[in-house]
Amino acid sequence: MKLRELAHSRTGDKGNTLNVSVICHDPKHFDHLRRVLTPEAVKTWLADVVQGEVVRYELPNLAAFNFVLRDALGGGVTRSLALDAHGKSVSSALLGMTIESP
Template sequence: MNPPPRILRDIALARSGDKGNRATLSVIALDAADFPVIDRWLTAERVRLHFEGLVHGAVDRYPLPQLSAVHFVLHDALAGGVTRSLALDAHGKTLSAALLDMPLPE
């Protein structure tokens, strides 16, 4: 039996925040040796496609090599904002958890 595919959660953790209709997500390598994989593979376009239908605006990407992290700002991502959305728990923390489920390249 083949092992399950590796996911981003296997090599990184995520932190999140929200401000109005914007979510911020930071993906931080658990081991600095894995940062080059995250930096090369986790592009703004991949994140945008992963959240297609949820994030309706641009995705900005900020590499932070000194922290072994990549930071993203997802615009128009929270259905109007935490205080305006009718969605249950549409906060950034749920988006960061979902991001960590992305399969890693083989």
């Protein structure tokens, strides 16, 4: 199944760092996503974009995760030669990640 079936996303970027929040549609899926949506899995899925560290912060009261993706914007949005490879594009790519069903 695709991650977008269980969650939606919000993003923000600053310099060469990207924040991607993944928010469960239903809080009952939080524990499942905690198991399958590891920093390693996110980095592997976004390997073409993310060159640096991926850090996951858990927000259980919101049934959400915030991923900080370092070295993910080709030097920064204003320096990158990539066509719209920031925020919304990356969150859409992450929501297309194939995960196991709960």
